[in-house]
Amino acid sequence: MGHSDPIWDHKAAIELTKDWNGIDQVVLRSPLGASVKVSLHGGQVTSWRNDRGEELLFTSSKAIFKPPKAMRGGIPICFPQFGNCGSLEQHGLARNKIWTIDENPPPLAPSDSHGKSFVDLLLKPSEEDLKCWPHSFELRLRVSLAADGKLTLTSRIRNINGKPFSFSFAYHTYLSVSDIRYVVFIAVWLTPFFEVRIEGLETLDYLDNLWQRERFTEQGDAITFESEVDRVYLSSPNVIAVLDHERKRTYVIRKEGLPDVVVWNPWEKKSKAMLDIGDEEYKQMICVDGAAIEKPITLKPGEEWMGCLEIMVVPSSFCSEGLDSLSKYL
Numbered sequence: 025m026g027h028s029d030p031i032w033d034h035k036a037a038i039e040l041t042k043d044w045n046g047i048d049q050v051v052l053r054s055p056l057g058a059s060v061k062v063s064l065h066g067g068q069v070t071s072w073r074n075d076r077g078e079e080l081l082f083t084s085s086k087a088i089f090k091p092p093k094a095m096r097g098g099i100p101i102c103f104p105q106f107g108n109c110g111s112l113e114q115h116g117l118a119r120n121k122i123w124t125i126d127e128n129p130p131p132l133a134p135s136d137s138h139g140k141s142f143v144d145l146l147l148k149p150s151e152e153d154l155k156c157w158p159h160s161f162e163l164r165l166r167v168s169l170a171a172d173g174k175l176t177l178t179s180r181i182r183n184i185n186g187k188p189f190s191f192s193f194a195y196h197t198y199l200s201v202s203d204i205r206y207v208v209f210i211a212v213w214l215t216p217f218f219e220v221r222i223e224g225l226e227t228l229d230y231l232d233n234l235w236q237r238e239r240f241t242e243q244g245d246a247i248t249f250e251s252e253v254d255r256v257y258l259s260s261p262n263v264i265a266v267l268d269h270e271r272k273r274t275y276v277i278r279k280e281g282l283p284d285v286v287v288w289n290p291w292e293k294k295s296k297a298m299l300d301i302g303d304e305e306y307k308q309m310i311c312v313d314g315a316a317i318e319k320p321i322t323l324k325p326g327e328e329w330m331g332c333l334e335i336m337v338v339p340s341s342f343c344s345e346g347l348d349s350l351s352k353y354l
């Protein structure tokens with residue numbers, strides 16, 4: 025755990041508390057009052073607030089905060105499997121395990137900690153895990169909060185010894201948005217625009233989980249929401265944006281080592297069938313995950329992979345500044 029700015033009070037920046045289940049969680053704070061909560065259950069970020077105290081991640085009011093299942097919201101980590109593409113439990117084992125705090129992590133680039141509050145977590149397989157997935161790995165996660173409120177998650181996966189292994193990975197990021205169904209009419213153009221849209225995935229190929237992972241090509245301008253969506257966009261640009269006109273804010277997302285983007289919203293029928301999400305809550309959330317799914321990552325003994333996700337929230341007008349311009353906030 026650390027904070028690299030000696031002027032900022034270390035104790036105020038990082039606090040170890042218990043979550044609702046009595047499981048350890050780490051609270052990171054920025055000098056201006058932004059905060060992040062990370063539970064040792066799953067290494068899951070469960071809250072990210074800006075300096076006005078507004079929650080930026082979605083958590084279901086019906087979320088079940090009880091191990092061994094991950095709670096519905098925040099940023100669960102999917103590893104070593106995404107979805108049900110494999111023999112493991114849905115989305116792999118990492119999100120359902122108790123992680124530890126890594127007091128002595130191998131160094132990262134100075135930019136990963138400079139001016140930030142951060143914590144390093146570690147997951148190693150138990151004997152039980154090795155029976156389901158017989159690979160010696162170390163999964164390290166650094167969660168950091170910058171002074172300007174930017175959230176960064178850096179994961180490193182190392183093959184400790186033995187045989188090569190392959191895995192998929194995703195930061196299953198639940199963003200909190202205004203009603204995704206809303207349409208606004210701009211008087212000048214008289215064209216309907218959705219209040220919430222994703223930019224950066226136009227013209228990409230995607231695998232549609234609602235069509236047995238068949239491959240399609242995105243035709244629309246920006247991605248908007250009118251029904252259930254469950255897609256893996258392939259080989260996307262490293263910066264994408266989620267615009268929320270109603271709340272006048274844009275999530276700018278940059279990823280490294282994570283070529284794919286999962287976009288998921290369960291919509292009405294599926295939400296009603298799920299125990300841990302309110303019937304109407306699908307309107308207030310979208311999952312936009314930085315992921316490596318289509319081409320699993322393979323590590324030989326001793327090799328390490330790194331996947332990083334940065335999210336910044338910036339005030340926005342209705343018209344996007346364009347992704348190149350938005351990148352300057354990261």
Ligand SMILES: O=P(O)(O)OC[C@H]1O[C@@H](O)[C@H](O)[C@@H](O)[C@@H]1O
Binds near residue numbers: 107115254
């Ligand atoms: O209910 P879970 O296991 O958290 O998964 C939620 C959803 O996660 C998405 O990422 C998957 O693409 C969906 O198919 C899945 O339904």
